[in-house]
Structure formats: structure tokens, C-alpha cells
Amino acid sequence: MSDWIGRFGQWFYAQAYLLLALTMLFWSGNVVLGRAVAGEVPPVALACIRWFGALLILLPFAWPHLKRDWPVIRQHMPIVLVLSFTGITAYNTLVYFGLQFTGALTVVLLQSAQPLIIAVATFALFGDRLTRRQGIGIAISLIGVVAILCQGDFARILSIRFNFGDLVVLAAVVLYGLYSALLRRRPAIHWMSLLAVTFLFGDIMLLPVLAWEVSTGAVPTFNAVTIAACLYVAILPSLVAYAFFNRGVELIGANRSGPFFHLMPLFGALMAVGFLGEQFRLYHAIGIVAILTGVALATAAPRRKAQ
Numbered sequence: 001m002s003d004w005i006g007r008f009g010q011w012f013y014a015q016a017y018l019l020l021a022l023t024m025l026f027w028s029g030n031v032v033l034g035r036a037v038a039g040e041v042p043p044v045a046l047a048c049i050r051w052f053g054a055l056l057i058l059l060p061f062a063w064p065h066l067k068r069d070w071p072v073i074r075q076h077m078p079i080v081l082v083l084s085f086t087g088i089t090a091y092n093t094l095v096y097f098g099l100q101f102t103g104a105l106t107v108v109l110l111q112s113a114q115p116l117i118i119a120v121a122t123f124a125l126f127g128d129r130l131t132r133r134q135g136i137g138i139a140i141s142l143i144g145v146v147a148i149l150c151q152g153d154f155a156r157i158l159s160i161r162f163n164f165g166d167l168v169v170l171a172a173v174v175l176y177g178l179y180s181a182l183l184r185r186r187p188a189i190h191w192m193s194l195l196a197v198t199f200l201f202g203d204i205m206l207l208p209v210l211a212w213e214v215s216t217g218a219v220p221t222f223n224a225v226t227i228a229a230c231l232y233v234a235i236l237p238s239l240v241a242y243a244f245f246n247r248g249v250e251l252i253g254a255n256r257s258g259p260f261f262h263l264m265p266l267f268g269a270l271m272a273v274g275f276l277g278e279q280f281r282l283y284h285a286i287g288i289v290a291i292l293t294g295v296a297l298a299t300a301a302p303r304r305k306a307q
Contacts (some may be wrong), residue, residue, distance in 0.1 A: 011217030016251035017260075017299065019244040024263040028271065030092075030237035031107055031264070034231045035099045042218035043096035044210045046233065049220075051088055051203040053234030054242075055196065062192035069189035073197055073292050076187035080197055083186065087179035087242075088202025093209070094172035101165025108265045110169045112145045115258030115298070122254050125181050130255060137298025141262040144290025148269050153284030180254045183246060195242055252299065259298040266291050 012018070034046065041049075066073075073080060099107060115138045122128040130138070150156040186194055220226065249257045266288055273280050 004100045006304050016248045020248040020257055020260040021228035023241045023244045024260050025267050026236040026241040028264045028267040030233055033232060034096050037226050037229045038099050040221040041045055042213050044093055044206060044213040045101060045220045046178040047093040048203060048206050049230045050233040051237050054238035055199040058196055062196040063188035066196055067106050069111045069193040072187050077183050081201055083182060084198040084201035085205055087174045088198050089205040091110055091172050091176045094168050098169035104169060106166055107169050108268060109149050110173055111261055111264060114173055114261040117173055118180045118254050121177040121181035128255060134255060134298045135186050137294045138259050141259055141294025144287040145262050145265050148265050148287035180249060183249045191243060223251060233268045237238050240266045259295045262291050262295060
């Protein structure tokens with residue numbers, strides 16, 4: 001039995017597409033929950049709870065690897081701190097903060113720009129270019145995203161008005177594009193070590209901002225709903241999703257991982273149909289087909305590598 005579990009774990013950890021798809025599923029729930037508890041759990045407090053909870057769960061398993069990898073971590077501290085700030089401290093805190101002023105629909109629409117931001121970041125930092133296939137695939141999947149968000153009426157995109165919260169979310173998307181591109185410069189350490197140190201340093205960087213937030217009188221209200229939301233964001237969108245995303249980028253690169261962000265509105269639409277009783281309409285089907293076609297096209301392995 002243990003041998004079978006070990007073999008399955010090795011197989012699963014090598015499936016980049018599955019890991020990235022599950023990441024987007026968990027992050028879709030994170031946006032919805034972040035909006036749902038926006039009036040009860042302040043954004044910085046929610047981010048701190050999220051990363052501290054994930055660190056507490058991970059630390060007993062990561063400790064042996066951390067002790068072994070610490071000399072390498074210390075040697076590569078600058079890039080570790082940059083990854084901690086962009087991917088942990090800033091990105092999710094800014095998204096939670098933006099959700100105080102804007103809706104989840106607009107946030108998902110802005111996050112749909114993530115593949116393009118990642119492409120720009122990888123080109124600026126490393127000279128990587130999107131292939132023609134990747135560009136076409138991203139465009140097709142983006143059409144599917146807009147079809148779902150606008151409920152089949154593309155003219156509705158013109159009625160969206162961007163506010164301060166949207167600019168905050170856009171800044172978060174840019175920083176996460178930088179994080180995704182810089183993952184190729186991460187130190188050669190165990191994946192648990194990388195998660196643990198970025199969670200730790202990212203949360204430490206949040207503490208001064210948390211102190212300011214508390215000084216304004218913004219404190220969490222804990223009840224069954226907010227506690228359940230805190231548990232969810234600490235486990236699935238944080239610990240599990242970051243492990244999956246980092247591994248997916250390691251396997252296929254940042255540019256081929258980026259189009260998976262277009263799965264978030266797809267999962268959001270399916271959640272609304274399955275859990276909120278919304279009707280499945282033609283624009284859902286068109287959007288799903290376009291997103292899946294575009295993602296498949298954009299993430300396909302180069303022909304030489306496939307051969």
C-alpha cells in the first residue's frame with residue numbers, strides 16, 4: 001500500500017497541467033471567500049492569518065529540510081526575500097485590499113491579464129518571447145473569459161468602470177507576474193523549504209502593515225463563517241496551491257503556466273452553477289470551449305520537445 005501511494009505521489013508531482021489546474025480551482029475559491037468576508041476580516045489581518053496558518057501546518061514537515069537547506073537559503077537570501085515580498089506579502093494582501101472596494105467579477109477580469117503580465121516579465125528579465133502558438137492560445141482563452149464574465153454580451157465590457165480597488169488589484173497582478181518569472185532563480189532547495197521561508201519572511205514583512213491596520217480600529221470578527229474561511233485560505237489557496245504552482249512553473253516554465261489563470265473564471269462559473277443554483281447557459285458553453293481550447297494550444301509542448 002505504501003509503495004502504491006509513493007508511486008502515485010511521484011506521478012502526481014510530475015503532472016504540471018493537473019497541478020496548475022487545481023491551483024486555479026483553489027484560487028477561484030480564494031477570491032470568492034475574500035469578497036464574502038471583506039466586511040468582517042480586514043485585508044491585512046486575513047493575509048497574516050492565511051500565511052501564519054499555512055506556516056504552522058507546514059513547519060513540522062519542513063523542519064528537517066529547512067535545517068539542511070539553511071546554508072543555501074542564507075546564500076541566496078536576496079532572491080528569497082524578493083519572492084517572499086512579491087508572491088506572499090504584496091500579492092494576496094493587495095487582492096484582499098482591492099476586494100474591499102470592488103467586486104469579485106472585476107478582480108477575476110483583471111487577473112485574466114496575468115498570462116500577458118507574466119510574458120512581459122519573462123521577456124524583460126530573461127528575454128523570453130511568447131511563441132505564435134502561445135499568443136494565439138492566450139487570445140482564444142481570453143475571449144472565453146470575457147464571454148463568461150459578460151454573459152455573452154460583449155458590449156457589457158464597455159460598462160465596467162474601474163476604481164481605486166481595481167488599480168490595487170492590477171498592481172497585485174503585476175507583482176505576481178514578477179514572482180512567476182523570478183521562480184526560475186529560486187535556490188536549489190527542497191520545495192517545503194522554499195514554501196516555509198517565503199511564508200515566514202512574507203508574513204514578517206506584513207507585521208508593520210498589520211499594526212497600522214489595527215491602529216485604525218480594523219479588527220477581525222470571528223464567527224463560524226470567518227473561521228471556516230480562514231482555514232480554507234490557509235490550507236488550499238496557500239499551502240497546497242503555492243506548492244502546486246511552484247512545481248508547475250518548474251516543470252513547464254512561467255510562460256506556459258500563465259494561461260492557466262484563465263481557468264479561474266471558468267471554475268467560478270461552474271461553482272455558481274453547481275452551488276448557487278445559477279442556470280447553465282450557452283455563453284457558459286462557448287466560454288468553456290474557448291478557454292480550454294486556448295489553454296491547450298498555449299501550453300502545448302514545443303514540437304521538437306514532444307517528439
